[in-house]
Amino acid sequence: MLKKERQAYILHQVNLHNKVLSSSLCTEINVSEDTIRRDLQELAEEGKVIKVHGGALSHSFNDVSFPVNGVYSQNQKKTIAQKAIGLISNGMFVLTSGGTTIMELARSLPPQLKATFISGSIPVILEYMHHPNIEVILIGDKISKNSKITVGSEAIAKIKQMKPDICFLGTNAIDVEHGITDNDWEVVQLKKAMIDSSKKVVCLSIAEKINTVQPIRVCGIDDIDVLITELSPGNPVLKPFVDAGIKVL
Amino acid sequence: MLKKERQAYILHQVNLHNKVLSSSLCTEINVSEDTIRRDLQELAEEGKVIKVHGGALSHSFNDVSFPVNGVYSQNQKKTIAQKAIGLISNGMFVLTSGGTTIMELARSLPPQLKATFISGSIPVILEYMHHPNIEVILIGDKISKNSKITVGSEAIAKIKQMKPDICFLGTNAIDVEHGITDNDWEVVQLKKAMIDSSKKVVCLSIAEKINTVQPIRVCGIDDIDVLITELSPGNPVLKPFVDAGIKVL
DNA sequence: GTAATTCCTGCATAAAAACGCAGAAACCGG
DNA sequence: CCGGTTTCTGCGTTTTTATGCAGGAATTAC
Numbered sequence: 001m002l003k004k005e006r007q008a009y010i011l012h013q014v015n016l017h018n019k020v021l022s023s024s025l026c027t028e029i030n031v032s033e034d035t036i037r038r039d040l041q042e043l044a045e046e047g048k049v050i051k052v053h054g055g056a057l058s059h060s061f062n063d064v065s066f067p068v069n070g071v072y073s074q075n076q077k078k079t080i081a082q083k084a085i086g087l088i089s090n091g092m093f094v095l096t097s098g099g100t101t102i103m104e105l106a107r108s109l110p111p112q113l114k115a116t117f118i119s120g121s122i123p124v125i126l127e128y129m130h131h132p133n134i135e136v137i138l139i140g141d142k143i144s145k146n147s148k149i150t151v152g153s154e155a156i157a158k159i160k161q162m163k164p165d166i167c168f169l170g171t172n173a174i175d176v177e178h179g180i181t182d183n184d185w186e187v188v189q190l191k192k193a194m195i196d197s198s199k200k201v202v203c204l205s206i207a208e209k210i211n212t213v214q215p216i217r218v219c220g221i222d223d224i225d226v227l228i229t230e231l232s233p234g235n236p237v238l239k240p241f242v243d244a245g246i247k248v249l
Numbered sequence: 250m251l252k253k254e255r256q257a258y259i260l261h262q263v264n265l266h267n268k269v270l271s272s273s274l275c276t277e278i279n280v281s282e283d284t285i286r287r288d289l290q291e292l293a294e295e296g297k298v299i300k301v302h303g304g305a306l307s308h309s310f311n312d313v314s315f316p317v318n319g320v321y322s323q324n325q326k327k328t329i330a331q332k333a334i335g336l337i338s339n340g341m342f343v344l345t346s347g348g349t350t351i352m353e354l355a356r357s358l359p360p361q362l363k364a365t366f367i368s369g370s371i372p373v374i375l376e377y378m379h380h381p382n383i384e385v386i387l388i389g390d391k392i393s394k395n396s397k398i399t400v401g402s403e404a405i406a407k408i409k410q411m412k413p414d415i416c417f418l419g420t421n422a423i424d425v426e427h428g429i430t431d432n433d434w435e436v437v438q439l440k441k442a443m444i445d446s447s448k449k450v451v452c453l454s455i456a457e458k459i460n461t462v463q464p465i466r467v468c469g470i471d472d473i474d475v476l477i478t479e480l481s482p483g484n485p486v487l488k489p490f491v492d493a494g495i496k497v498l
Numbered sequence: 499g500t501a502a503t504t505c506c507t508g509c510a511t512a513a514a515a516a517c518g519c520a521g522a523a524a525c526c527g528g
Numbered sequence: 529c530c531g532g533t534t535t536c537t538g539c540g541t542t543t544t545t546a547t548g549c550a551g552g553a554a555t556t557a558c
Contacts, residue, residue: 003536022514032346032538037515052253053545055516072264085450098268099307111482120389123310123377125371129414140369140389140407145378146268146306148313150387158403164402182267202399208265215273235250252546271504281548286505302555303504 001029007039016056021055022088076206076230077104083228083249084168084204090114092165096192097187098124098149099170101204109134118164120150120190144186151186159193167198171205173212174227177238179220181213188216195219202226210237221246250278263298263307270304301422313375325455325479326353332477332498333417333453339363341414344443347373347398348419350453358383358489367413369399369439375479393435400435408442416447422461423476425489428469430462437465444468452477459486470495 006029012018026036044051050059071077081104089092090113096102098121105115106127117128120139128136141155169191172182180203182188195201195218203224210229226247231238231247242248262269275285292313293300299311320326322429330353337343339362345351347370355366355376365376370387377385391406418440421431421470427454431437444450444467452473475496480487482497 019251021251033514034516035537038537039555050253052251057251057253061254072307097312100307103310122371122375122387123313125392126313129371129392129397136392136394138371138387138392138449140399140404142385143374143378143385143387145385146301148310148378150389155389155408181267183270213420214266282504283506283549284547287547 001031003039006031006035007043008238010036010039010056011043011048014056018058018061019055020191023054025055035205068085071104073208077101078108079230079231080204080206080228081105081108084202085109085249087166087200087202087226087233088113088115091117093162094118095159095162095164096124097121097168097170097191097194098147099172101170101206102168103127105168105204106131110242118162120155122150147187148186149187149190151190155177156193159190159197162197164198166200166202168202168204169194169218171203171209173209173214174203174205174221175211175213176221176244178213178217179222180218180224182216182218183214185216188218191218195223200225202228204228207231207235207237250280252288255280255284256292259285259288259305260292260297260333263305263348264309267307267309269306272303276306313378320349320353322455322457323353326350327357328479329455329477330354330357333359333451335498336415336423336449336451336475337362337364341365342411344357344368344408344413344416344447345373346370346417346419346440346443347396348421350419351417352376354417354453355380367411369404371397371399383452393433396436398436398439400439404419405442408439408446410461411446413447415449415451416443417451417453417469418443420458422458422463423452423454423470424460424462425470425493427462427466428471429467429473431467432463434465437467440467444472449474450491451477453477456480456484456486 010020010025022033022036026033040049040051040056043049049056055130073091080101084105085108094115094119100123106124109131111132114133116135116137118137118139119125125136125138128134139150139155139158141150141152144151171180174180201224207229221241221244224246226249227241229238238243238248254465258278259269259274271282271285271289275282289300289305292298297308298305299308326349329350333354334357338491341364343364351373355373358380360381363382365384365386367386368374369389374385374387377383388404388407390397390399390401393400420429423429450473454480470490470493473495475498476490477498478487487497
């Protein structure tokens, strides 16, 4: 087999599977590992693959998945934020959790909106503060440095005293069977309280998180009134939620 | 599984869920905890995640900071902050108001200090959050967009429930005859509550504000235990305060 | 406080890479 | 077709890398 031919084959494999192992290539093509290594090196120098210890990766693997500066999947989250804004009207009391999706919602609020926003998430509160017309209520308590929200019994007690018109939950994982789940015990306690207090519960989730599960349960899907993703409501992936009686946007 | 591949997976998980545990990752990917830890360490060095005890956090909304516009008389305020820090010891409950002098205090806190800091000022709270060892309690209520602090009866009620060891007040105007005065009614209400609750009241003021008066009265000088300025305690301008029984630093 | 995790350091091992070399194959100008 | 040159390939050796393991220190949780 010719060198060029071999390299073309390797390139094809990389693009097909996003990854190749030197070891498997050399048995497939029946050449020594050195040859494969030299081929990969050449391809890497030409920028056609990314060489790593043990094999090579396709370009798409490495670059795309990592947002340098901003938010992961920001465009999807912007879409979600726009849909969510449609549910808010003037004069409403809106309770929100934290998370990057909610941040996106906060940034996208139309300037003329007059409503009251309540949250315990510091980054989200900062966004709300920039808005000219909304009132901002901050839920106080001990601050969790990890999640940048106030956590504890005081915060939960405060939430339970309220009866907001609508509640937006940034979601970590959602599944038809297990409902909303999360990975931080304190955050879960807060979200539970938020769900209990609110007249209407809206769950914001990028499609990637649908049908994933985390260790701690927040609520079952029965407790959710509306589910918003960046997908169109007719998408098959959302059908189980529609069937369960959730309004999907 | 290739190392890069694994790291890409980890990064993806972090971006998706904002937080990962080393323990759960190592069962998911089926490698030893050491490997996961080394991966997280590398990713952290590349600035792609933030490593914490037991796992890692997403970078996305973790470095919140307030736009800090040039602080007026910063050097004097640094001097004041240094003097104020001398009054804080490990284990104390410290209540603080807002204002740039307090900001300077927050920034200057020694990293090894372990204490609990309480405030309703968003910019100050953000500074406290950057500190590795202090606990931060946020007083919640409606946010005043002007002064960036929480104001209202809930906030005042919360303060009244506490009995902090010491209270640091950033001062707008102080005068031997009229005591501490200010120009924002809501802020004054809060400061009054803070003074009432605290075992010890420390007033931080740059010399420029001494012997000035604002329209609304916070308290008389009898209520002040300690006065800190950038001047030496022997300075003639401070003599009236010494004579009034205030400890001047 | 004490117990349980988690972290770090050094080390051992196995896998992979780099290097030099030599034989084989391809190329090329006559 | 042929000698000379270049390129390619495989092999053995040395280096580097990746990973796991054991212990003691540090941190966190109860």
